[in-house]
Amino acid sequence: MTEQTIRVSRRGDGVACVTLARAQVHNAFNERMIADLTNALVALGKDKTVRAVVLAADGASFSAGADLDWMRRSATYAPAENLADAQGLAELMRVLNTLPKPTIARVQGAAFGGGVGLVACCDIAIAVDSAVFCLSEVRLGLIPAVISPYVIAAIGARAARRWFLSAERFVAAEALRLGLLHRVVEADDLDAAIEEMLVPLLAGAPEAQAAAKDLIFAVTDRPLSQALIADTTRRIAEQRAGAEGREGIAAFLNKRPPVWGG
Numbered sequence: 001m002t003e004q005t006i007r008v009s010r011r012g013d014g015v016a017c018v019t020l021a022r023a024q025v026h027n028a029f030n031e032r033m034i035a036d037l038t039n040a041l042v043a044l045g046k047d048k049t050v051r052a053v054v055l056a057a058d059g060a061s062f063s064a065g066a067d068l069d070w071m072r073r074s075a076t077y078a079p080a081e082n083l084a085d086a087q088g089l090a091e092l093m094r095v096l097n098t099l100p101k102p103t104i105a106r107v108q109g110a111a112f113g114g115g116v117g118l119v120a121c122c123d124i125a126i127a128v129d130s131a132v133f134c135l136s137e138v139r140l141g142l143i144p145a146v147i148s149p150y151v152i153a154a155i156g157a158r159a160a161r162r163w164f165l166s167a168e169r170f171v172a173a174e175a176l177r178l179g180l181l182h183r184v185v186e187a188d189d190l191d192a193a194i195e196e197m198l199v200p201l202l203a204g205a206p207e208a209q210a211a212a213k214d215l216i217f218a219v220t221d222r223p224l225s226q227a228l229i230a231d232t233t234r235r236i237a238e239q240r241a242g243a244e245g246r247e248g249i250a251a252f253l254n255k256r257p258p259v260w261g262g
Contacts, residue, residue: 003022003032004021005020005021005022005030005032005033005036005037006018006019006020006021006033006036006037006040007019007021008040008044010049010050013051013202014049014050014051014052014202015050015051015052015053015054015198015202016044016047016050016052016053016054017053017054017056018037018040018041018044018053018054018055018056019056019057019058020033020037020055020056020057020058020062020063021058022058022067023057023058023059023060023061024059025064025067025068026059026060026061026063026064026110027057027058027059027061027062027063027064027115028063028064028065028066028067028068028070029063029065029066029067029070029089029114030067030069030070031070031085031088033067034088034089034092035088037092038088038091038092038095041053041092041095041096041099042095044099044101045095045099045100045101048206050101051101051102051201051202051206052101052102052103052104052198052201052202053099053101053102053103053104054103054104054106054194054198055096055103055104055105055106055118055122056106056108057106057107057108057109059109060108060109060110061109061110061111061115062105062107062108062109062110062111062115062118062119062127062131063110063111063112063114063115063118064110064112064113064115065112065113065114065115065116065136066113066114071140086145086146089114089146090146093117093118093121093146093147093150096118096121096122097121097150098213098217100209100210100213100214101206101209101210102123102124102201102204102209102213103121103122103123103124104122104123104124104125104126104194104197104198104201105118105119105122105124105125105126105127106126106190106191106194107119107125107126107127107128107131107172107181108127108128108131108187108190109128109130109131109132110131110132110133110134111131111132111133111134112133112134112135112136113134113135113136113137113144113147114147116133116134116135116144116147116151116180117144117146117147117150117151119133119154119180119181120147120150120151120153120154120155120180121150123213124182124197125180125181125182125183126181126182126183126184126185126190126193126194126197127172127175127181127183127184127185127190128172128184128185128186128187128190129172129173129184129185129186129187130172130187131171131172131175131184132169132170132171132172133169133170133171133172133174133175133180134167134168134169134170135151135163135164135167136167137164137167138164138165138167139167143164144164148160148164151180153220154178154179154180155178155179155180156178156179159178172184183197202261203261204260205244205247205248205258205260206244206260207242207243207244208239208244208245208248211235211239215232215235218231218235219232244258244260247259247260
């Protein structure tokens with residue numbers, strides 16, 4: 001019988017929940033889970049009925065990172081096999097990071113290694129106060145390579161120099177201070193906090209949200225130049241002239257909800 005590595009559920013309001021379903025191994029990654037999660041996210045990204053995606057997990061842990069059996073097999077791979085294996089995880093992180101929908105990480109427990117990468121790739125991350133984080137790779141003689149662009153974007157290079165090199169565990173309050181998390185709540189309040197965050201996300205225009213997310217990637221770490229000014233000018237001009245821009249302005253002037261806001 002084929003193992004179910006994830007579950008995907010959808011709500012009538014356009015919220016999709018993708019749940020990591022390998023609780024017996026603390027939702028550790030293997031090649032099957034990586035492929036299943038990537039495929040699910042690609043499909044949700046293309047689905048116009050989906051307004052937001054919540055990434056959740058079964059059991060006590062959010063994700064323990066790499067599965068031990070998977071790591072054991074990868075140690076025997078030839079160089080080309082190892083490269084292909086790493087590319088699968090890199091593609092998962094890229095897809096999640098650039099998903100054209102708002103994403104929320106619902107972190108109910110420990111997130112280690114690649115699990116930290118998943119949190120960093122989500123637009124918003126909310127965790128319980130008992131959650132624990134660790135970039136543990138160097139203790140295994142490895143490095144957090146494919147997740148590094150996303151984790152460093154979240155916590156900064158200076159903080160990464162400590163946590164990548166020491167492989168220390170850090171608690172939710174520290175993850176909040178570092179910028180990996182946006183909010184920390186008690187366990188009983190986690191679902192309410194997710195619902196509270198979904199309210200403003202569902203009030204936004206979906207195409208504008210996708211465009212805003214792409215804008216962030218286009219502007220971040222680029223010098224202020226005439227090319228950048230021209231690019232941002234073009235983006236707002238196109239958005240104003242588009243269907244959402246016209247509808248949003250008309251709704252505001254006529255004091256009515258826009259079509260995407262019900």
